Amino acid sequence: xxxxxxxxxxxxxxxxxxxxxxxxxxxxxxxxxxxxxxxxxxxxxxxxxxxxxxxxxxxxxxxxxxxxxxxxxxxxxxxxxxxxxxxxxxxxxxxxxxxxxxxxxxxxxxxxxxxxxxxxxxxxxxxxxxxxxxxxxxxxxxxxxxxxxxxxxxxxxxxxxxxxxxxxxxxxxxxxxxxxxxxxxxxxxxxxxxxxxxxxxxxxxxxxxxxxxxxxxxxxxxxxx
Amino acid sequence: xxxxxxxxxxxxxxxxxxxxxxxxxxxxxxxxxxxxxxxxxxxxxxxxxxxxxxxxxxxxxxxxxxxxxxxxxxxxxxxxxxxxxxxxxxxxxxxxxxxxxxxxxxxxxxxxxxxxxxxxxxxxxxxxxxxxxxxxxxxxxxxxxxxxxxxxxxxxxxxxxxxxxxxxxxxxxxxxxxxxxxxxxxxxxxxxxxxxxxxxxxxxxxxxxxxxxxxxxxxxxxxxxxxxxxxxxxxxxxxxxxxxxxxxxxxxxxxxxxxxxxxxxxxxxxxxxxxxxxxxxxxxxxxxxxxxxxxxxxxxxxxxxxxxxxxxxxxxxxxxxxxxxxxxxxxxxxxxxxxx
Amino acid sequence: xxxxxxxxxxxxxxxxxxxxxxxxxxxxxxxxxxxxxxxxxxxxxxxxxxxxxxxxxxxxxxxxxxxxxxxxxxxxxxxxxxxxxxxxxxxxxxxxxxxxxxxxxxxxxxxxxxxxxxxxxxxxxxxxxxxxxxxxxxxxxxxxxxxxxxxxxxxxxxxxxxxxxxxxxxxxxxxxxxxxxxxxxxxxxxxxxxxxxxxxxxxxxxxxxxxxxxxxxxxxxxxxxxxxxxxxxxxxxxxxxxxxxxxxxxxxxxxxxxxxxxxxxxxxxxxxxxxxxxxxxxxxxxxxxxxxxxxxxxxxxxxxxxx
Numbered sequence: 001x002x003x004x005x006x007x008x009x010x011x012x013x014x015x016x017x018x019x020x021x022x023x024x025x026x027x028x029x030x031x032x033x034x035x036x037x038x039x040x041x042x043x044x045x046x047x048x049x050x051x052x053x054x055x056x057x058x059x060x061x062x063x064x065x066x067x068x069x070x071x072x073x074x075x076x077x078x079x080x081x082x083x084x085x086x087x088x089x090x091x092x093x094x095x096x097x098x099x100x101x102x103x104x105x106x107x108x109x110x111x112x113x114x115x116x117x118x119x120x121x122x123x124x125x126x127x128x129x130x131x132x133x134x135x136x137x138x139x140x141x142x143x144x145x146x147x148x149x150x151x152x153x154x155x156x157x158x159x160x161x162x163x164x165x166x167x168x169x170x171x172x173x174x175x176x177x178x179x180x181x182x183x184x185x186x187x188x189x190x191x192x193x194x195x196x197x198x199x200x201x202x203x204x205x206x207x208x209x210x211x212x213x214x215x216x217x218x219x220x221x222x223x224x225x
Numbered sequence: 226x227x228x229x230x231x232x233x234x235x236x237x238x239x240x241x242x243x244x245x246x247x248x249x250x251x252x253x254x255x256x257x258x259x260x261x262x263x264x265x266x267x268x269x270x271x272x273x274x275x276x277x278x279x280x281x282x283x284x285x286x287x288x289x290x291x292x293x294x295x296x297x298x299x300x301x302x303x304x305x306x307x308x309x310x311x312x313x314x315x316x317x318x319x320x321x322x323x324x325x326x327x328x329x330x331x332x333x334x335x336x337x338x339x340x341x342x343x344x345x346x347x348x349x350x351x352x353x354x355x356x357x358x359x360x361x362x363x364x365x366x367x368x369x370x371x372x373x374x375x376x377x378x379x380x381x382x383x384x385x386x387x388x389x390x391x392x393x394x395x396x397x398x399x400x401x402x403x404x405x406x407x408x409x410x411x412x413x414x415x416x417x418x419x420x421x422x423x424x425x426x427x428x429x430x431x432x433x434x435x436x437x438x439x440x441x442x443x444x445x446x447x448x449x450x451x452x453x454x455x456x457x458x459x460x461x462x463x464x465x466x467x468x469x470x471x472x473x474x475x476x477x478x479x480x481x482x483x484x485x486x487x488x489x490x491x492x493x494x495x496x497x498x499x500x501x502x503x504x505x506x507x508x509x510x511x512x513x514x515x516x517x518x519x520x521x522x523x524x525x526x527x528x529x530x531x532x533x534x535x536x537x538x539x540x541x542x543x544x545x546x547x548x549x550x551x552x553x554x555x556x557x558x559x560x561x562x563x564x565x
Numbered sequence: 566x567x568x569x570x571x572x573x574x575x576x577x578x579x580x581x582x583x584x585x586x587x588x589x590x591x592x593x594x595x596x597x598x599x600x601x602x603x604x605x606x607x608x609x610x611x612x613x614x615x616x617x618x619x620x621x622x623x624x625x626x627x628x629x630x631x632x633x634x635x636x637x638x639x640x641x642x643x644x645x646x647x648x649x650x651x652x653x654x655x656x657x658x659x660x661x662x663x664x665x666x667x668x669x670x671x672x673x674x675x676x677x678x679x680x681x682x683x684x685x686x687x688x689x690x691x692x693x694x695x696x697x698x699x700x701x702x703x704x705x706x707x708x709x710x711x712x713x714x715x716x717x718x719x720x721x722x723x724x725x726x727x728x729x730x731x732x733x734x735x736x737x738x739x740x741x742x743x744x745x746x747x748x749x750x751x752x753x754x755x756x757x758x759x760x761x762x763x764x765x766x767x768x769x770x771x772x773x774x775x776x777x778x779x780x781x782x783x784x785x786x787x788x789x790x791x792x793x794x795x796x797x798x799x800x801x802x803x804x805x806x807x808x809x810x811x812x813x814x815x816x817x818x819x820x821x822x823x824x825x826x827x828x829x830x831x832x833x834x835x836x837x838x839x840x841x842x843x844x845x846x847x848x849x850x851x852x853x854x855x856x857x858x859x860x861x862x863x864x865x866x867x868x869x870x871x872x
Contacts, residue, residue, distance in 0.1 A: 050278040109250065112520040123448075129437035132515075133277030139517040140248025140278070307693035310715075311722035336673070337696020357691075361648045363657075363674035382649060382745035390651075411789065412647055414691060416742035417714045418782070421791055421864035424857070426714055428693065449776075453863055456775040472742075477774040478784060479752045485773060485784070486748060565746045565757040 026068050026083045033070065037081040040143070048076040050137035057093040057130045063100035074134070094126035096134075109139045233538040237502050242532060243301065243401060244525045245514040247279040252289045254518040256298045259529030263293055264301040264332060266431075266514065271319040272303045273334075273356055274514040275431030287326050299329035305354035306431045307335045307414075317341060324349045332378070333357075334414055343372040352401070353377040356414035356427065362394040369398045376401055378510060380412050385497065385560045389504035399507035404494040405524055405546070406512025408558050410472045410487040418471045422453035434470045450474075458489075490554040491546075497557055498531050498541050576801075576832050577811040578825060579710070579732060582609040582643040582669075584740060584815065585785055586618050586765040593625040595816070600629075600636040603822045604829045605814075608633050611643035611660070613671055613689070614743070614788045616653045617760070630666070639667065646671040646689040647743045647787070667708075680704040688712050688734055688813070689743065693719075695726035702729050710813055713739040716861035717800070717807060724808030733804055735797040736824060736845075737815025738770055738783055738790040739864065748784045757787075769818040780853065781865075793855035793865050796845060799838045800859050801831050819849045 041048065051057075051074035062069040069087050073080040089095070096103070102121050105111045124131045244260035246252035255263045266272025268280040281289060290300045302323035308316040316338055323331055324346040331349055333339045334356035342351055355378040359365045368374040376399040379388065392400055411418070413427075420426035423438040440451040447461045450469035457474035458467065467473060467489035476485045492512070494501060501509070509532065511524050527544040534541050547555070558564055580599060583592060599608060610629060612619045633640050644657050660668055661678035670676040671687035685708040692698055692709050701709065710732035711720060724731040749771060750760040764771075770783030770790050780792040794817065797804065801812065812832075814824060827845055830836030846854070857866030 053277065109518040112517045112523075123443070124441055125443065126440075127437070128439035128441065129277050129435065132436040135517070136247060136276060136278030136515070140250050142250035142253075142518070307691055308696065310694040310719045310726075313694060313696055335691070335693065335697055336700050337694055337698070340700050341696060357673070358647075359673065361654055361672075361674050363654055363677055364648075364672065367673055367677035382647065387649065410746060411742040411744045415646075415689065416789075417712070417739075417864065418741050418789060420714045420858070421739075421741055421782075424861070424863035424866075428691065428712075429714060455779060455781055456777045459776055475776055476781065477776065477778065478748075478771055482776055483752070485752060486744075486746075486789075559745050562758070563756060 026085050029068070029083045033081045033083050037079060041079060044141040044143060047137045047141045047143075048074055048079055050140060051133055052076055054093075054130050054133050057127070058091060059130055059134055060087050060092040060095040061103065062087070062095055062097040063103055064097055065099050072134070089126070092126060094124065094128065094130045096122065096124050096131050098122040106135065107138050108143050234536055237536060238505070238507070239536055240502060240506055240532060241299075241401075241508040242525065242528055243508050243510040245406075245511055245516070245521060246289070247274065247276070247514040247516070248518075249281070249285050249289055249292075251514075251518045251521045252300075253292060254522045255525050256293055256296045258522045258525035260298055260525050262299040262301055262329065262508070263289075264303055264510075264514070265289065266303045266305075267319050267322075269315060269319075270309075270429075270431050271306055271316050273305045273354070273427050273431045274303075275306070276515045277436060279515060283322060283326075286323070286328075290326055290328065294327075301330045301332055301352065302328040303332040303354060304338065305332050305334040305356045307356075307428045308338055309429065313337070313341075317345075320346065330376070339368060339372045339374065347373075350375055354414070355380055355403070355409075358382075358412045358414045360412065362391060365391075365395050365398055369395070375399060376507065378402070380414075381409055381492070381559050382412055383559060384562050385500050385504050386562075388501075388506065388560075392505035400505075401508035401510050402501060402506050403492060403512055404498070404501070404509040404528060405492055406516075407470070408487065408490065408492040408512075408556065416472075422455055422471060424453075434468070439469055488554055488556075490556045492558045493546055493555040494557055494560060495527060495531050495541055495544060495546070497560060498528075499535050501560075502532075502535055574805070574810070576805055576809075577606040577730075578604070578828055578832070579607040579641070579811055579813045580605050580609060580821065580825070581710075581734070581737070581813045581815045582611050582613050584614055584738075584788065584790070585768050585770065586615070586762065587768050588765065589621045589625055591768075592622055593629055595821075596629040597632055598822065600632040600638060603825045605638060605825050606811075607639040607641055609641040609643045609669060611669075613643050613646050613687075615747070615764070615786045616645055616650070616656065618762070618764075618786075619656065641667045641669050641685055643669040643687060644671045644675040646687075646740075647745065648672050648674055649745065669710075676701060676704060676706070683707045686710065686729075689740060692723070695723055698723055698727055698729065702727075708732060708811070710734065710811075713741065713795075714858050714864065717803060717859050718861070720804065720809060720859075721807035727808070730810050731808065732811035732813055733797070733809050733859075734795055735801070735812040735814060735828065737794055737817045738785075738792075739795050739815075739858075740788055740790055741782070741864075742789040744787050744789070747787050748789065749786045752784065760786075791855065791864060793853045793867075794849060795856065795858075796842065796854040797856055797859060798827065798831055798841045798845060800856060801828070801838065804859075805832075817849070819852075823848050 055075040059072045060069050068083050068085050071082040071084055098121055241261040243262040243264055244255040246255050246263045246265050252263050266274055266280045268282055293300045304319045320342045330352045331342055332352045332354045334354035351374045353359055353368050353374045358380040359377050360380050360382055365377050378401045381403055417426055419433045425432050425435045427433045434452050438453045442449040449459045450457050452469045457469035472486040473489045475482055478485050513520055527546055531541045630640050642660055644660055645653055648654055648657055657675050667685055668679055669685040669687045671689040683705050686701055686706050688710040706729050708730040713734055747757040747760055749764040750757050753763050764786035770785045773782040773784055775781050783790045783792050827841040831838050831841050855865050855867050858864045860868040
């Protein structure tokens, strides 16, 4: 899904973070997400319960400022959260895409998902129903990721919370840089899509013309039966 | 609209603030933000916000009612879809359970279900849902006199003047009006646009423009939103995008593309609160059981402050709710005649 | 469905009220021809959509009713659907107090006014189940035309429980929504109060297309309708088997006398549904048909008959 950017965006901490993560094999990050899923599952069982109707779904959570995405399979019996560098749109039911900080704020119910979408900070693709269900389930759980982690870590939690909080603050300040990076990274894909979309537009125009030709004239044909 | 400071108004009746909750977490947020009442639904087709991942199990409602009552707030249970012929049990059970759990009122729309509730639970307080679209005194008296309905949620078709005149005619029946949130432009409960496009409707399934039938198609430089395969809108880069609610789409009629029915906009009557209170409305309702806790907290706080200000004779504070409104746009809707 | 397998119980055809704003003289002539030539059992008259239109046809109403009745048609007086003002309520009260004609309630308030005497319930009152039906029957409802979005099994369940005659919408643009706002005026940048009666420009409804030029809906003033015409010619036999006794044809800009003949022919078993459907398409050139609701699908869908 992602390639190293060919363009040369300005150097910045997020770019460096991205570059630093770039060579990391996703499998190395997997234990972190396994732990996170276990934690959420233990502390917020109602999330998966609310997702019961979507047990077979695969949801791609794609933080646009990180070089990997997460696949969530919310089967209450065997949930999975898999970190992946490449995601084929065909293998997922839906994708929710946005800056990491926004996704975390959404998960914690600190921001309104509808408002985010209205302002285009969040992009949803595929089966919208699954994403809406996840949003509602997560919002209803009252998650506090940092608090959850701190609790899980016991007495060592407090410093973790402080550090993680600081990291999020940093991310927030660097979102502008992240966007630059993202643009550079996805530029080739956008170009491909534009070519396809031009062909589609041609086809659509043909269909419209045919349909118009088949349409009855709209002028009133007299008002008596 | 009152802008200058006024003396405290003991002559005015303090309206209840009726706030949405799609989840237990939202219920807590609403109560903590100052809701007098919270309205909720069961997690099935019996309510008009039967959205994925939303609403209350029996256990959650039981706990929610206990929490609300412990904090001096009421819980109203919406059972406001129209029971499917041959399968009324699901709806009857919802009425029975809500009544047994001590819900402070049942919000109903279907004549047959109101009749059932009135016969089986004569002690229960009954509210008429907006989905019943009782838009005149004669319709309201029908539900009040025959079934003992005590409050009617008014359809969003009346102006403030019409509401004031109506209240004078139907006392002691109370009225509840929407003050904020997603706006139906059609008379509620009398709209089949959603099922025409998708096969699922508010009346039957409790959903309008359901997410399962929504697609966002990203094309070069913008997004197309579709419902049931019909293009509902197209947004350019950076343009605020909306959920493809059918009546807020852009369509072509009379040779031009426009928001034929309504712009993607949210009802916001904050500035109108003094007029609505003077019109004799008993309760103010905030739409949005499908919205998150953040929305609930922000809107409830704003309206709590607004209502309290009017009652204290102070001007309504100018609170910014732009961020959580659809497309960032607001309207006072049908409350002003020009909307028609 | 083979025509010879149709049940033999009688079935009836109703011509629904004209929902559009036709010129008064044209509307009068339409009804005169219906009275003289159409094979219909019942004919509804009266303004359903917008009370602002009422005064124009009022002068012609008595002679239209007289002509229809003289021709042996049952005349049904249809009420407004969305009643908001005192003036509209008075109009409904007049209707309810009138003697001699069956009145069709299109709003709950009108059903309340009619309680205690026989009345009809129109498709714009929400009758979705046997509970509501039973209550309306207890008030005096003797005929109920069901809302558009019900599927055949649901209709069958209601019909089975019904003492009242159950009617189903079988032809024409489906009324889908009613509003306080006028979209015909809005499309022309006019306010409803100064609407200049622009809805009259579209005697068959104003087509509403998507941004991709796909036909979708039709606007009739404050009412929103389907773009597609409902056509249940192929489903008449099945619905009769479910206990539906009566079918409603909505007046459109088409030869309604000929349309009625097709439906009567299929009901009587003298015309095959397939042949009738082909004739109907010829009577309504360019029109797209739908029957999705009856098959439990989205309303705009066209489901081929499987026999």
